[in-house]
Amino acid sequence: MNPYILATLLFGLGLGTTITFASSHWLFAWMGLEINTLAIIPLMAQSHHPRAVEATTKYFLAQATAAAMLLFASISNAWLSGQWDIHQMSHPLPTTLITLALALKIGLAPLHTWMPEVLQGLDLTTGLILSTWQKLAPFCLLLQVQPANATLLLVLGITSTLVGGWGGLNQTQLRKILAYSSIAHLGWMILVLQFSPSLTFLTLLVYFIMTFSLFISFKISNATNINTLATSWAKAPALTSIIPLILLSLGGLPPLTGFLPKWLILQELTKQDLAPLATVAALSALLSLFFYLRLSYAMTLTMTPNNLTATLPWRLPSLQTTLPLAIASSATICLLPLAPATAALFTW
Amino acid sequence: MTPAHFAFSSTFMLGLAGLAFHRTHLLSALLCLEGMMLSLFIALALWTLQLDSTNFASSPMILLAFSACEASAGLALLVATARTHGTDRLQSLNLLQC
Amino acid sequence: MVYMMYCLLFGLVVGLAAVASNPSPYFAALGLVLVAGMGCGVLVGHGGSFLSLILFLIYLGGMLVVFAYSAALAAEPYPEGWGSWPVLGLAVGYLVGVGVAAGMVMGGWYQESWMVCDEFGEFSMLRGDISGVAMMYSSGGGLLITGAWVLLLTLFVVLELTRGMGRGALRAV
Numbered sequence: 001m002n003p004y005i006l007a008t009l010l011f012g013l014g015l016g017t018t019i020t021f022a023s024s025h026w027l028f029a030w031m032g033l034e035i036n037t038l039a040i041i042p043l044m045a046q047s048h049h050p051r052a053v054e055a056t057t058k059y060f061l062a063q064a065t066a067a068a069m070l071l072f073a074s075i076s077n078a079w080l081s082g083q084w085d086i087h088q089m090s091h092p093l094p095t096t097l098i099t100l101a102l103a104l105k106i107g108l109a110p111l112h113t114w115m116p117e118v119l120q121g122l123d124l125t126t127g128l129i130l131s132t133w134q135k136l137a138p139f140c141l142l143l144q145v146q147p148a149n150a151t152l153l154l155v156l157g158i159t160s161t162l163v164g165g166w167g168g169l170n171q172t173q174l175r176k177i178l179a180y181s182s183i184a185h186l187g188w189m190i191l192v193l194q195f196s197p198s199l200t201f202l203t204l205l206v207y208f209i210m211t212f213s214l215f216i217s218f219k220i221s222n223a224t225n226i227n228t229l230a231t232s233w234a235k236a237p238a239l240t241s242i243i244p245l246i247l248l249s250l251g252g253l254p255p256l257t258g259f260l261p262k263w264l265i266l267q268e269l270t271k272q273d274l275a276p277l278a279t280v281a282a283l284s285a286l287l288s289l290f291f292y293l294r295l296s297y298a299m300t301l302t303m304t305p306n307n308l309t310a311t312l313p314w315r316l317p318s319l320q321t322t323l324p325l326a327i328a329s330s331a332t333i334c335l336l337p338l339a340p341a342t343a344a345l346f347t348w
Numbered sequence: 349m350t351p352a353h354f355a356f357s358s359t360f361m362l363g364l365a366g367l368a369f370h371r372t373h374l375l376s377a378l379l380c381l382e383g384m385m386l387s388l389f390i391a392l393a394l395w396t397l398q399l400d401s402t403n404f405a406s407s408p409m410i411l412l413a414f415s416a417c418e419a420s421a422g423l424a425l426l427v428a429t430a431r432t433h434g435t436d437r438l439q440s441l442n443l444l445q446c
Numbered sequence: 447m448v449y450m451m452y453c454l455l456f457g458l459v460v461g462l463a464a465v466a467s468n469p470s471p472y473f474a475a476l477g478l479v480l481v482a483g484m485g486c487g488v489l490v491g492h493g494g495s496f497l498s499l500i501l502f503l504i505y506l507g508g509m510l511v512v513f514a515y516s517a518a519l520a521a522e523p524y525p526e527g528w529g530s531w532p533v534l535g536l537a538v539g540y541l542v543g544v545g546v547a548a549g550m551v552m553g554g555w556y557q558e559s560w561m562v563c564d565e566f567g568e569f570s571m572l573r574g575d576i577s578g579v580a581m582m583y584s585s586g587g588g589l590l591i592t593g594a595w596v597l598l599l600t601l602f603v604v605l606e607l608t609r610g611m612g613r614g615a616l617r618a619v
Contacts, residue, residue: 042606050432355455366466405578417600424607
């Protein structure tokens with residue numbers, strides 16, 4: 001791709017999210033989301049491979065439908081109450097529609113089916129953009145809309161965590177597993193959205209850090225399914241010992257960073273007298289933990305028999321920049337002692 | 349609920365139902381999407397006109413420009429899909445399921 | 447006038463039901479033409495003649511030509527119109543659904559909606575929507591620039607998606 005066009009498209013990605021962040025008016029929020037969708041389409045299809053084109057088409061259809069539903073709900077709100085402000089949604093019907101449209105946009109559970117297929121068709125860099133940066137603008141809108149119906153968000157959240165756990169069990173493709181892990185984490189964020197939005201934001205940030213380091217390390221070891229993970233010790237031995245820690249952090253095991261949001265969310269849910277829901281959510285994390293553990297097992301605890309030439313590459317210097325990975329993975333692994341500071345940072 | 353409100357709501361919902369349930373051709377899906385955007389344009393324009401609000405009269409134009417962008421991106425994807433898959437039937441978009 | 451507007455709104459719903467009932471793309475594009483024409487009528491009835499003109503020119507002049515061209519790309523040997531049973535059944539089913547919904551909300555309809563944009567239109571030089579759209583060039587400049595920039599972005603998107611030696615639209619056969 002021509003660098004000028006690439007610069008234009010990346011500027012479009014940034015501009016769309018910024019417009020959505022800065023807007024208090026639904027029309028502008030919708031414009032920002034549309035710019036975002038339009039700008040990422042050529043990046044997704046840049047290899048012109050049939051799978052990439054198919055993933056782009058599916059992504060486009062889902063996102064365009066969600067954006068149209070969002071605009072329809074806000075126009076209905078204007079007809080019913082004469083109000084365009086994001087903060088002042090009063091009528092329950094448009095608010096519910098907007099919640100559903102945003103759930104379709106970020107891929108929450110009953111509306112999630114596009115997400116694994118789209119992520120499977122992309123390369124890892126675009127997949128990283130799709131599962132981090134593209135979630136920011138819809139999440140900013142979700143945080144601002146007061147939910148009309150408390151049950152809706154809880155149902156969306158708990159279904160997402162369960163589907164994210166169950167869907168990933170049977171997969172051998174890393175990108176599909178990453179998509180299901182994204183669905184499960186989004187479910188955790190949605191569960192606590194109406195009780196403590198700052199906690200949702202904290203979870204989103206921690207998820208971004210974790211998934212960033214995982215995508216980058218998979219990109220460095222050039223792995224797209226479990227088989228290739230098993231031979232990655234020959235390429236980068238240090239990475240092979242770090243990736244299981246990142247995976248377990250995504251799974252939410254105690255000494256690692258991923259435990260922090262799950263801990264706080266469970267505490268908040270118990271405080272709101274939702275102990276059964278918290279139990280189900282905690283149990284659904286076990287489902288996700290199973291496939292994270294399986295990835296760690298295939299990567300570190302098994303040693304595939306390689307021939308002599310295939311074991312050589314770790315002696316060669318790596319050509320990829322590893323500084324972002326170093327920062328992100330150390331944040332992924334050992335941010336938990338900073339929990340009081342981070343929690344204080346996000347309370348507003 | 350005024351008759352105009354009912355009319356554009358039902359047209360939007362019809363377009364959404366067509367997009368969600370009938371997926372033979374990609375072009376049909378794009379046409380349904382376009383019908384949804386058209387009903388949104390009419391809704392926004394009628395809201396502006398009924399409230400006699402001059403300031404809002406440019407928002408339907410912006411909506412039309414953005415929906416034209418969306419439609420052209422969709423048609424470009426139609427061309428790309430026809431090149432890679434040989435047809436625009438949505439059933440043939442099955443490479444990524446497993 | 448009121449009956450006229452009712453007829454136009456009814457035509458709007460019928461046209462979209464015709465599009466949504468899964469006919470072949472040619473006929474669906476035809477249905478969209480019908481919907482756009484009815485929408486122009488509705489806007490004129492509400493006093494938005496300039497917006498109606500924009501809709502007419504953009505839709506029938508620009509977009510539907512492109513859609514008709516793409517329908518040729520998606521051609522099929524035995525096109526299904528509204529004469530075939532599955533399509534007709536779906537269209538009738540959708541219309542019945544809309545009728546049921548209309549019957550449910552019918553009691554709550556209120557009739558204050560047929561007022562036009564400028565009540566003293568005979569005394570003013572410009573309609574409200576013309577001056578409103580013209581405000582896009584003064585106080586709505588940022589909006590105009592954003593819209594123009596998005597159109598440029600879309601140009602790049604389209605070119606990038608359909609580009610290529612062996613696979614693009616602009617290829618040497």
